[in-house]
Amino acid sequence: MRRRSLFTLAGLAGLALAGCEGVAGNAGSVSFTTPLRIPPVLDPTPDADGVKRYRLRLRQGHSELLPGKSARTWGINGDYLGPTLRARRGDRVAMAVHNTLDEDSTLHWHGMRLPAVMDGGPHQMIRSGATWVPQWTVDQPAATTWYHPHPHGRTAPHVYRGLAGMFLVDDDAAVALPHAYGIDDIPVIIQDKKFTDNGELDEDFGGTYGLLGNQILINGTYGPVFSVTTTRVRFRLLNGSNAHVYTIGFADNRTFHVVASDGGLLGRPAPVRRLRISPGERFEIVAEFAPGEKVLLKSFAGDSDIESGDYDLLKLVTAGKLSPSPALPETLADVAGPVTGAKVRTFRLGGSQINGRKMDIARIDEVVPAGAHEIWVIDNITFAHSFHIHEVAFRVLDIDGRNPPEHLRGPKDTVFVPGKTKVRLAVEFGRHIDPMTPYMYHCHILKHEDRGMMGQFVLVKPGTEDHTPRRLPTTGHSH
Numbered sequence: 001m002r003r004r005s006l007f008t009l010a011g012l013a014g015l016a017l018a019g020c021e022g023v024a025g026n027a028g029s030v031s032f033t034t035p036l037r038i039p040p041v042l043d044p045t046p047d048a049d050g051v052k053r054y055r056l057r058l059r060q061g062h063s064e065l066l067p068g069k070s071a072r073t074w075g076i077n078g079d080y081l082g083p084t085l086r087a088r089r090g091d092r093v094a095m096a097v098h099n100t101l102d103e104d105s106t107l108h109w110h111g112m113r114l115p116a117v118m119d120g121g122p123h124q125m126i127r128s129g130a131t132w133v134p135q136w137t138v139d140q141p142a143a144t145t146w147y148h149p150h151p152h153g154r155t156a157p158h159v160y161r162g163l164a165g166m167f168l169v170d171d172d173a174a175v176a177l178p179h180a181y182g183i184d185d186i187p188v189i190i191q192d193k194k195f196t197d198n199g200e201l202d203e204d205f206g207g208t209y210g211l212l213g214n215q216i217l218i219n220g221t222y223g224p225v226f227s228v229t230t231t232r233v234r235f236r237l238l239n240g241s242n243a244h245v246y247t248i249g250f251a252d253n254r255t256f257h258v259v260a261s262d263g264g265l266l267g268r269p270a271p272v273r274r275l276r277i278s279p280g281e282r283f284e285i286v287a288e289f290a291p292g293e294k295v296l297l298k299s300f301a302g303d304s305d306i307e308s309g310d311y312d313l314l315k316l317v318t319a320g321k322l323s324p325s326p327a328l329p330e331t332l333a334d335v336a337g338p339v340t341g342a343k344v345r346t347f348r349l350g351g352s353q354i355n356g357r358k359m360d361i362a363r364i365d366e367v368v369p370a371g372a373h374e375i376w377v378i379d380n381i382t383f384a385h386s387f388h389i390h391e392v393a394f395r396v397l398d399i400d401g402r403n404p405p406e407h408l409r410g411p412k413d414t415v416f417v418p419g420k421t422k423v424r425l426a427v428e429f430g431r432h433i434d435p436m437t438p439y440m441y442h443c444h445i446l447k448h449e450d451r452g453m454m455g456q457f458v459l460v461k462p463g464t465e466d467h468t469p470r471r472l473p474t475t476g477h478s479h
């Protein structure tokens with residue numbers, strides 16, 4: 001059966017399979033013997049015109065995801081996943097994204113503050129065989145962002161097959177955190193998978209949430225082990241799964257510190273023993289180690305199907321002698337002040353709809369003045385969702401009226417919204433005015449997104465909101 005047909009049949013199952021679809025996890029079943037793959041860095045030298053030019057190729061390939069078995073996969077500049085892109089605040093960047101797949105796709109810069117025409121959402125489709133060249137100036141604080149496809153109705157299979165990678169933004173802020181990439185500053189892309197008996201990726205996206213896998217890949221590595229050589233290590237966690245929510249912690253229950261969330265640094269390090277991370281979210285954590293240790297990074301089961309299963313993620317083996325790391329700073333970044341007099345918008349999440357409507361690619365749902373600060377109320381009346389807003393940085397004000405934990409008080413663009421929960425966000429919008437090209441907001445559980453749990457907003461010149469068209473003249477642009 002062709003992959004497209006398999007995906008279509010799975011989609012017809014809809015949401016009728018709600019409940020009783022959790023998985024048991026892989027705890028105790030994995031031998032950690034494969035060195036953790038560290039994606040290569042792509043950080044080109046600027047050309048004579050001062051522009052950094054990145055060349056990215058979407059391609060099909062074959063990968064040994066399980067030992068001794070070959071699977072058909074997709075990747076970017078390789079067979080599975082993509083390179084870690086790197087840029088500094090102030091850099092002018094240009095991406096040449098060439099699509100060699102046999103179907104159209106996109107590449108969305110998740111967490112980037114940039115003009116809507118460069119965003120890589122469903123309005124910037126890249127036809128099979130075509131090349132898309134978005135350009136922008138990086139203008140945001142240091143952060144762990146990422147990139148992945150965003151074709152309307154087809155995001156789940158494109159991401160699942162391997163089209164994703166990290167995009168690290170640096171700035172000139174002097175913060176003493178581990179920063180040697182691949183040594184004490186480690187990318188950790190967490191993805192759950194299901195495999196057929198012959199080692200191919202199982203693409204059964206049925207059920208309420210779509211695919212929930214019983215095996216884990218970290219940076220595309222099965223059974224990964226990492227050799228620790230310093231007393232502190234910074235792990236950049238990305239939940240790159242289609243649906244699964246993880247609760248991260250160490251097997252020995254040690255305390256670690258959250259130092260950054262989606263959009264950048266917290267005000268100060270937040271000590272935790274457990275850290276929940278939903279699809280699309282990123283957290284940077286710093287853990288401390290002693291010589292001669294062996295410890296597992298794990299995910300612990302939560303209280304809903306989407307959080308089910310205990311997983312062993314990554315084995316950490318420390319050297320007999322470790323290089324000393326600087327102490328964690330007491331403060332990391334300035335904290336945003338209170339929001340007063342802001343416009344309030346409410347978004348009710350139900351099934352695969354937002355405010356009772358499914359995505360219409362020609363409809364503008366919200367018109368926002370550029371540079372606005374607003375309060376968005378995310379009112380989830382059904383099962384769990386992960387809510388993402390393109391372009392913005394937001395702060396979680398409260399969850400069901402209660403203050404968020406300290407690690408959720410930093411800048412974010414994606415937030416987990418448990419079933420029957422209300423979350424209030426203080427949202428800061430950018431200043432890239434374009435009344436004809438929308439940004440998206442949507443559930444980042446990819447089956448929900450593909451089924452239409454998505455809306456669109458445009459940024460306009462303040463004072464022109466009432467005169468902005470609410471319908472687009474076309475259904476999108478292709479390259």
